[in-house]
Amino acid sequence: MDEFDFINKITPKKRNHPNIKMGIGDDAAIYRPDSEKDQVVCVDTMVEGVHFLKHLSTPYEIGYKALAVNISDIAAMGGVPLYYLVAISIPNTWKESELIDIFQGMNEIASHYNMSLIGGDTVSTSKDLVVTVTVIGEVEQNVRTLRSEAEDGDIVFVTGTVGDSSAGLDILLGKYVIDDASIKEYLIERHKRPTPQVKAGRIISSVKRASLNDISDGLASELHEIAESSRVGIMINEEDLPISQELSQIKQTCDITKWMFYGGEDFELVGTTSPESWEQLKRLCNEQSIKITKIGYVSKKYTGVFLMKNDKDGEPLHKSGFNHFKK
Numbered sequence: 001m002d003e004f005d006f007i008n009k010i011t012p013k014k015r016n017h018p019n020i021k022m023g024i025g026d027d028a029a030i031y032r033p034d035s036e037k038d039q040v041v042c043v044d045t046m047v048e049g050v051h052f053l054k055h056l057s058t059p060y061e062i063g064y065k066a067l068a069v070n071i072s073d074i075a076a077m078g079g080v081p082l083y084y085l086v087a088i089s090i091p092n093t094w095k096e097s098e099l100i101d102i103f104q105g106m107n108e109i110a111s112h113y114n115m116s117l118i119g120g121d122t123v124s125t126s127k128d129l130v131v132t133v134t135v136i137g138e139v140e141q142n143v144r145t146l147r148s149e150a151e152d153g154d155i156v157f158v159t160g161t162v163g164d165s166s167a168g169l170d171i172l173l174g175k176y177v178i179d180d181a182s183i184k185e186y187l188i189e190r191h192k193r194p195t196p197q198v199k200a201g202r203i204i205s206s207v208k209r210a211s212l213n214d215i216s217d218g219l220a221s222e223l224h225e226i227a228e229s230s231r232v233g234i235m236i237n238e239e240d241l242p243i244s245q246e247l248s249q250i251k252q253t254c255d256i257t258k259w260m261f262y263g264g265e266d267f268e269l270v271g272t273t274s275p276e277s278w279e280q281l282k283r284l285c286n287e288q289s290i291k292i293t294k295i296g297y298v299s300k301k302y303t304g305v306f307l308m309k310n311d312k313d314g315e316p317l318h319k320s321g322f323n324h325f326k327k
Contacts, residue, residue: 003122003309004192006096006099006100006122007024007122009096009100010099010100010103010107010117011024011025012024012107012117013075014133015116016114016115016116017082017083017116019031019032019033019034020116020118022244023117023118023119024117024119024120026118029083029085029118029119029231030297031083031118031136033138034138035140036137036140036141036182037139037140038138038139038141038143039136040074040077040079040136040137040139041133041134041135041136041137042070042073042134043070043072043132043133043134043135044066044069044070044073044133045130045131045132045133046065046066046069046131046132047128047129047130048128048129048130048212050321052065054129054277055178056172056173056298057105057192058101058105059094059098059099059101059103059105059106060101060102060105061110061193062102062105062131062190063101063102063103063104063105063106063131064105064106064108064109064192064193064194065105065193065194066086066102066106066131066133067084067106067109067110067115067135068109068194068195068196068267069133069194069196069265069267070084070133070134070135071088071109071113071115071196071198072197072214073135073214073216074135074137074196074198074215074287075196075197075198075200075201075214075269076145076201076213076269077137077139077141077143077145077201077211077212078139078143078145078201078202078204078210078212079130079139079201079205080113080137080139080198080202081115081117081135081136081137081196081198082115082116082137082138083109083114083116083117083118083135083136083137083295084106084110084115084116084118084133084135084136085104085117085118085119085134085136085247086106086117086120086121086131086132086133086134087120087121087122087123087124087131087132087133087134088102088120088121088122088123088129088130088131088132088308089096089123089124089129089131090122090123090124090125090129091124091125091127091128091129092124092125093129094129100132106133109196112197113198115135120182121181128174138189139205140205142189143205145201145205145210145211145212145271146211146212146229147148147211147212147225147226147229147230147279148211148229148230148231149209149210149211149230149232149272150211150226150227150230150232150271150272150298151209151230151232151272151274151298152232152298152299152300153274153275153297153298154249154272154273154274154275154297154298155272155273155274155275155294155296155297156213156223156234156235156236156270156272156294156295156296156297156298157271157272157273157281157292157293157294157295158215158219158241158242158268158270158271158293158295159197159200159268159269159270159285159290159291159292159293160195160197160242160262160263160266160268160291161243161244161247161266161268161291162215162219162241162243162259162260162266162268163243163244163247163256163259163260163263163266164186164187164190164191164243164244164246164247164259164266165187165191165194165265165266165267166191166218166258166259166262166263166264166265166266167187167188167191167210167243167247167250167256167259168189168190168191168192168233169191169265170189170259171184171187171188172188176254178250180249182246182306183246183249183250186246187246187247190244190266194265194266194267195267196214196267196291197214197267197268197269199288199290200269200285200290200292201269203281203284203285203288203290204271204273204281206219206232206284207273207277207280208273208276208277208282209273209274209277210232210271210272210273210275210277210281211226211271211272211273212269212270212271213225213226213269213270213271214264214267214268214269214270215248215266215268215269215270216264216265216267216285217264218237218261218262218263218264219241219260219262219266219270220262220305220317220318220319221262221263221264221319221320222270223236223270223317224304224305224319226270226272227303227304227305230272230298231300231303232297232298232299232300232302232303233298233299233300233301233303233304233306234272234296234297234299234304234305234306235296235297235298235299235302235306235308235314236295236306236307236308236314236317237298237308238307238309239309240293240295240296241260241293241295242291242293242295243256243260247259261317261320265326269321270308272298278294296308304316304317307320
């Protein structure tokens, strides 16, 4: 495979943004930022054998998810994704057609959010495929949906449902067997093709104050990050946690707690806001048919995250989830 021929094949035929002055084709990209907005930048890496297995996901699905997880980080900042760059390390076990499919998968979700590919890097490697994606977005200068924004008395909320992606992964790995084909397909799809909550993030960023995190490493881990950054306690009502109809059917025969709290990769948003802003947020999300659920509250009387069951005193919800440096 010729590197430059490959780059030509994956280079988009058009630019989605007029403020791109130089995209792919020179030593670096040039774009003109909006002077009234702040730039938001994030980067994420997916490694073969760690984040995906070639025999369980198509190249198209791998590419789709590689970009989706970065878009989700922009959503958690209340921002709009604009551009992305891809650095890909390629072993000789991957065919050119498969690599092009990876970029086609990215292109699908990029088109949905009107994003442009503006550069990256291609290198060879001896063993596993590595895909690193950088996304650049923007947000209004007054918006700060930071983890440190939670305050005493805040409502804790989450978008969508939790636990689906982790359940889908366990089904793929053969750790959980299910006969119902429709439930199986739904949960696997939720794992392979997550939906970044950009619209919800934009709505949340419009209220007076909010903290946000995207659920990548598990709900418990994300809640602890907010509690630690804001130096508050978070009380969660287990009965209020939203789960899909598909997961609720499994609940009768399987303990879904680990999927809900520790599985991760739902890429929904979890956060806090004042009781007054919560009422506004509920209304705005309802108008856009976005599911958002109150799951608890913030208290400065405590430190950490606590799980309340049947209105009883809370028990500590341990900070656990996916961590690259723990076995």
